[in-house]
Amino acid sequence: MSFRVRVAGAAGLALSLLMGTSALAQGVNGPIRVGVLSDMSGPFADQAGTGSVVAAQLAADDFSKEAGELKVEIVSADHQNKPDIGLATARRWLDQEGVATIVDLPNSAVALAVANLMKERHRVALASSSLTSDLTGKACAPTTVQWVSDTWAQGSATARAVAGRGLKSWYFLTVDYALGQALERDATVALKAAGGTVKGSTKHPLNAGDFASPLLAAQGSGAQVLALADTGADMINAVKQAAEFGLMPEMRIAALFVQLSDIHALGLKAAQGLQLASSFYWDRTEGTRAFGKRFAERMNGRMPTENHAGVYSSTLAFLRAARDAGTIEGEKVVAAMREKPINDALFGTVTIRQDGRAVHDVFLYEVKTPDESKGPYDYYKPLATVPGDQAFRPLADGGCPLVK
Template structure:
């Protein structure tokens, strides 16, 4: 009795990291059954009677606009669309702001799994924080899925039996955008790279594509994450004489670099900017005058077809902007996970992961998608050209589809995988 009371008291005072009114998830009390003669005790199908889904997002920093509250809203939409319950158990969404700090991401993931009753983490914004969280999920044997981060090492060196990379990765971005740019004549590159895992992976993958297509990489420079001043980095790019300045960054870093490149006259001097990860919110915020003609790669666009339009308009009514590929990916992830729980009849990790791999991903986000043994969700990617102001018919009418890249061609082939789970 003393042990039970002490455990309950500790659970009550443990800190809970939540955001914008998200419920502070505490584990439900253990179920106690009184057995009578001839009665067989059966373990509950849902571990503590509640399915808790965790989201480690950037709610206040440079990636807040491309993940943050928008991703949390997409997750809650999915839960509402299944009626708030699966197998009779309520589904809860728990959100935390990791502040783009790997140590906070790791500590939060550990607390959620150890004492918070979280069954799965279904997004971790940014690559460095994702790489920290995936180690915790692997150690705790809990499902973890990524929509916000792009580092391809998540399905290579950092792959695990419990992790899935859903929306995009640096390989897919580099292959599509860089190849199209080189083919169009941009055969010499200089990179301005965010100095952390995602930027490094993106530069490496894009450089390989440039060289494989007969181009040259004249140099690169590493910029600190969330820097406000790109002047010295852009001056080096300008001085390189490269035809293309590849921006291997994301979020506010990308938009700041594009704005300052225009101020420096970089594009006016004949150089072309290649945004290797540009979200629709970036283009909308910068405006078509600054971004027209830019080639970019996405895994989703709200105006692709009737299904994407219908869901995106629902999202817009709630959030006030159109979703990007990571935010739409969160909705797709939550739906797939909950369908897997229902199919497996439990929230036990191995059973759910087996169901997730068995079932195709077939929704407005991806048709005929599948999860490979390295954790990569294979689906089509899209190459877009940003419209001119004259071509656009509304505030979010921003892209013209240039090409659809089949998933098997878009993502790294298993033959090149560095994931130890892949048998060659």
């Protein structure tokens, strides 16, 4: 699946095609092409997918109000959760279509592969929907920015909150690729630091569907907590099947990465009481509510997830930095993004660290009961704010070779 949304005029588009990629590398002389590489039809389609294309378009619309003659074009494609397809699409965009940056990138394996390619080609990877903390650790690059969250932030915040309630023995149900592996790893570190123990772990393939065997293993482990180191459709199915197998209330469920679309799919009756960490919720501030309203108008009433918010904010920050730097060369654009704090309408004050981590506050929420909710997407009640300097892994601890 591939389609594009044009903001540029026909004359500007024709000019940029004549100029080619090499000329664009010398300066911002034609439409800036932003590639939204997402999961359009798989387990992350509701978290990202078409909504990410809409979010990028909203960023392009807002940038056009301040950009003068500089135009933006949004292109998009489905990576199908396959790194080889993601890489092939990214290469085509870079070699044939002059794409300046690639954003979204749900699926950590795809994100790691594409980010490495972007480093080689000196273009910016905006990993706004990828969670593996390796992107700002051993795999960090001067052309990568990870905007929303990561496995360290999600695992640490959730483990500390749940263990703080005395629930310290865990069993992990983990999706068997980069995201799940990093989520389990980073949550385990935080859990053990809080005095907890791991009773066992079962890996499952992406889009597994049937969780009977691992759920029975978890139930027999004696663990207090079933920790779901997965997300999207896998997390939703695991929660539903855990209820069918009668795991609750003897076991509590700690979902390490939950988004608004997942709660909507589960329904409040099944999801009520879940505690989660999120960097964005549409009903938190006037700025988030305004964005939510604009997004919902284009998405048949659906409210944005934090992935959608991350696509909007990182795309807008990139466009402004490319304009100010006068180039789309990745190292120079990321350096411009790091120059000063970004006053972002959706995430508050954002700073970009040397390892590419976008640092901002993270919030702990609890899912409302059906009686507490006033209607669709009114799902979260706030519990606490985790300041950015505490929410993300310390700069010196990630193993990023860029950090001196």
